[in-house]
Amino acid sequence: xxxxxxxxxxxxxxxxxxxxxxxxxxxxxxxxxxxxxxxxxxxxxxxxxxxxxxxxxxxxxxxxxxxxxxxxxxxxxxxxxxxxxxxxxxxxxxxxxxxxxxxxxxxxxxxxxxxxxxxxxxxxxxxxx
Numbered sequence: 738x739x740x741x742x743x744x745x746x747x748x749x750x751x752x753x754x755x756x757x758x759x760x761x762x763x764x765x766x767x768x769x770x771x772x773x774x775x776x777x778x779x780x781x782x783x784x785x786x787x788x789x790x791x792x793x794x795x796x797x798x799x800x801x802x803x804x805x806x807x808x809x810x811x812x813x814x815x816x817x818x819x820x821x822x823x824x825x826x827x828x829x830x831x832x833x834x835x836x837x838x839x840x841x842x843x844x845x846x847x848x849x850x851x852x853x854x855x856x857x858x859x860x861x862x863x864x865x866x
Contacts, residue, residue, distance in 0.1 A: 745763075749803050753801055754783065760802050760810040760814065780794040812838055823850070829860035837860060845861075
């Protein structure tokens with residue numbers, strides 16, 4: 738997950754709440770730290786609201802990991818949730834970097850709300866990912 742403060746952190750919190758190990762990455766250390774903090778805060782809110790059992794937020798937070806590079810974040814991934822800025826050129830570049838470093842079997846997903854997935858997939862060597 739990109740650590741984008743709203744979408745990326747929310748995805749990270751959701752995946753961690755489901756028991757999955759989550760690697761978060763962002764271009765700057767500051768953004769990455771803010772994203773991890775936002776995901777942690779989201780998990781704590783879920784627990785405070787009764788959507789996670791008491792004490793479960795801490796276990797979920799332990800599943801959040803800050804990756805030092807995109808390659809590190811995706812190198813062992815089964816599923817990659819991309820949440821970068823809504824721009825074809827930016828997303829295409831990130832998807833190509835993901836494909837370069839992720840296992841061939843990894844699924845690449847996006848949080849786009851308005852871009853065509855078929856156009857984004859054209860940036861990949863394996864468009865079916």
